[in-house]
Amino acid sequence: MGPLIPNGIISMEWDSIIAIFIGICFGFVLESSGFSSSRKLAGVFYGYDFAVLRVFFTAAAVSVIGIYYLDYLGYLDVSQLYVHPTYLWGAIIGGVIMGVGFVAGGFCPGTSLCAVAIGKLDAWVYVLGIMIGVFLFSELYTFFEPIYTGYFMGNITLMDSFGWNPYWIIFVFSIIAVVAFAVSDMVRKRVKKVFY
């Protein structure tokens, strides 16, 4: 049956409307769980607040378990889902830049826009930085192009590259998640409380 849009159960014309609706919900959840504060986001790196780790880890694990149950029961075809293509070195370099930016600025692109919406000044500066970065990248595109489009490995997943069983990966991933939650809680209790 699913996914709904590629199989024509919901027509493609609804794409933008659904995207806007999901975007509003996503923004609302980010803001209401305090992710528009750079201190809360940066807390995960300094060890005083692990909300980011918990929220995103829980979201990923719950959705992957749900998707695979739906797949098992035949409501959803996992093989039809979109897998982001892998450009190996582009992803590594981009990940490093993104990580440095995250630690230094205290936002990821999504949450920075959330914080812009509620008027945080640091987020304005951050988004301005993103814009400058986008501009520089566009201007120097010919220079970056070999890395940007090179080392292409297709729409691969861990199952494709290593031949792992997805069900075991999910199980191990869930255990890692629970252990990470427990450890992060222990760390949080030992680190001095930061008020913000």
Place this chain on the structure above:
Amino acid sequence: MVKKKVAKVLSFRYKILALIFIVLAGGLVLLPKHQKQEGIKAEQLLSNVISPERYVSTDQIAHKIINQDPSFILIDVRDSISYNNYSLPNAINIPLKKLLDKDFEAYLNQNQFDVIFYSNDNFYADQAWVLCNRLGYKNLRVLKGGMNRWFTTIINPVKPNDDVAAEEFELYSTRKAASMFFGVVYPDQVAEQSDMQIAAPKKVITVQKKKKRAAEGGC
């Protein structure tokens, strides 16, 4: 008293949630795996099989070929010997045994052309039709009566008796004209048509691969 108990249970809520979480994930590992059904549902296939909509007549095909209708491709499901011996113009040979080969999927699984199967009769073509239909391919047709009917109606039409309706004669003359198009030479026109045996050049049919629209995603 009850509240106290509830509070006691709730103090373990994260542990309980974590337990549920791991049990659900472990459930995925332990569940017995089953082969997933591919293609359309059995009920749908049955209703498709019963429906005679898939058949096209030899007259319709002759009409399409003569008018150079670009909207269809002919698939000959007989073996390659029969195919090389005689086949319809521009037909593609996909023997029934090789029907599901990856090489031929682009011809069968597309939305660009009508696919018309034929064999000597329509039995093998029907089998090919069922297999492809089961996989959910679209726009599949079967030539009713296959090559045999093609010969008895188009290539060598039977002259109707004098006592039948006028339509029969019209049909006969249409078929006769069609047979001339396909290279049959009648005695009354041998004189003027001596050098008409030029084989029609094989048309190259290019099939665009069906594009699956990839959904875009990102954070």
